Amino acid sequence: RSYSVTGVQTCALPILSVALALDYSKSITDTPEFVADMVAAAADFIHQLGSGDEAAIIKFGTEVEVFQPYTSDKALLLTALQTPWEKGGKTNLYAAVHKAVKDTAPRKNPRKAVIVITDGENRGEQTKYSLKAVIQYAGKKGIPVFTIGLGLFDSSILETLADGTGGQFYRAATSDNLENTYLQLVDTLLEYQYILSYVSGVTDEASAELTVQAVSQATTGKDTRPVTPCP
DSSP, X not given: OEEEEEOOOOSOOOOEEEEEEEEOSHHHXXXXXXXXXXXXXXXXXXXXXXXXXXXXXXXXXXXXXXXXXXXXXXXXXXXXXXXXXXXXXXOOHHHHHHHHHHHHTTOSSSXXXXXXXXXXXXXXXXXXXXXXXXXXXXXXXXXXXXXXXXSSOOHHHHHHHHHHHTOOEXXXXXXXXXXXXXXXXXXXXXTSOOOOOOOOOOOTTOOOEEEEEEEETTEEEEEEEEOOOOO
């Protein structure tokens, strides 16, 4: 079975909940300008948030820490971004993404997302999660993960993570590119993101695909994803 849904934007976009997960592993922190530019670009993004939007700051290396839980207070978010952090040189990427999704899922805002800046290699020896498990979890919770590859990153992991969750993958081969990358994310998350609601009628025993098509003047886009039955 296949369902086709067409949506038309008729009102202002709802407010946003977004978790920023920042990589502080040794491969990032060994280049100080990477850290400085990562913080500056994330701060610019925070400045763009509206009064009803909210964000959380998660920092990860060997450990994963929610450095600033969800808040709409930009001063708290900016202070968290600018505070130095060092808790191990590994890259516990999958655990960080899982935590970001877990904390974002119960937020009340209709639009939700996770943004991850990393070199893309999961090197957390104690990690509990695989790439497949994290993608499945984000899909179940309906949280898109937007990945930004910084420096010498593993594009295959970051592309798979973004595509598998309905997010997008961005390249920032040098930290100078981060500002432009975040400007693109501002457009995507704060201006051009849509929410479609539908009733599929899919049961636990059935399988189906959902096809979404968007038409804007002469431009048309379409994508098909498997439908997950509601629990």
